[in-house]
């Protein structure tokens with residue numbers, strides 16, 4: 001019997017992000033019914049491993065070593081984020097850091113100190129798997145030399161519960177680009193997967209032209225996305241822009257997490273590329289954590305289930321006092 | 334206002350180099366040259382004005398490290414490597430104010446290293 005299901009929706013990667021980061025919940029949408037189990041088995045066959053529910057967190061742009069203006073709090077938001085992640089009722093199995101872990105320093109020793117401090121804080125995360133990609137502030141000046149000493153390769157891939165995660169480096173060539181070598185590697189890396197395999201790419205800069213004149217782009221982003229175009233379940237997580245953003249382009253959904261240091265304004269607002277000023281009465285304004293409860297109030301087999309779990313509303317959260325705010329039910333993507 | 338035009342003599346020399354081996358006459362004007370200098374974390378001048386349809390050659394140099402010179406609407410994406418002059422010849426086809434950025438990471442002030450190219454009718 002051929003199961004009737006929409007392959008595209010067999011898995012939703014539901015994301016929500018706020019200043020500090022985002023919690024992603026992976027929910028197979030075929031549900032627990034008999035037919036659902038059959039689909040899970042078939043997909044498991046195709047992908048090597050079947051997708052099972054789990055959650056993970058994205059944190060971005062911690063800029064350890066940065067001292068205002070505009071944000072005089074240094075690593076405070078990062079440390080608070082770590083605490084919040086540790087308190088999540090649904091324990092994430094994985095944390096992805098999407099670059100600018102540290103702020104650059106001309107002095108390699110000082111930069112190394114910042115990387116050490118980053119590791120000291122992130123090691124408090126009560127999470128089994130922590131993965132990173134560099135941002136230009138980590139790897140732009142020395143081609144990623146110091147970063148590799150601390151964090152290993154700048155691009156790699158791994159599988160977690162039936163999902164293929166790909167770390168892409170679009171910073172260490174100093175320009176906003178992935179480069180041919182990595183694109184060739186990417187092609188080989190994804191070759192063994194079926195079209196329906198869920199793929200999560202995490203990188204620092206957006207892989208599309210979000211705002212080129214603010215350096216919010218990757219020059220060969222289209223070529224990268226063309227490699228991934230045959231795949232029906234592609235999620236791209238990135239940082240760099242210090243604000244939340246969601247875009248669906250072709251088969252891929254692109255999500256930006258906010259930063260843990262300061263926010264940038266909406267590029268369409270006509271403002272300059274300048275951090276949003278620090279507000280001492282609301283020190284974590286525009287930074288924060290969004291928690292996804294994963295409460296189910298619908299039939300488990302409903303495809304919309306995981307989407308309803310999530311709220312991702314820039315409008316609602318922009319400008320509100322951030323880090324204590326938690327998500328409510330509502331907006332679907 | 335400062336003029337970025339080079340002396341007519343150097344224009345002729347440049348034109349001679351470009352046109353050697355062709356049958357074009359000296360009546361063909363060599364492109365106007367505009368000199369832009371990059372250093373951490375600024376371009377100088379901060380703004381240049383071009384004419385729509387006019388071919389110009391931008392002569393780019395760096396005083397310190399490698400910088401980028403990127404402006405998507407004018408299809409310019411080049412590197413400015415210190416110790417040499419990078420030439421970019423363009424004929425802008427649309428008017429407007431185009432933000433040009435350094436897109437080669439050059440240090441702490443990199444994110445705000447930019448200038449404006451104005452194209453007028």
Ligand SMILES: [Cu+2]
Pocket residue numbers: 372373374399400401435436437438439443446
């Ligand atoms: Cu520069």
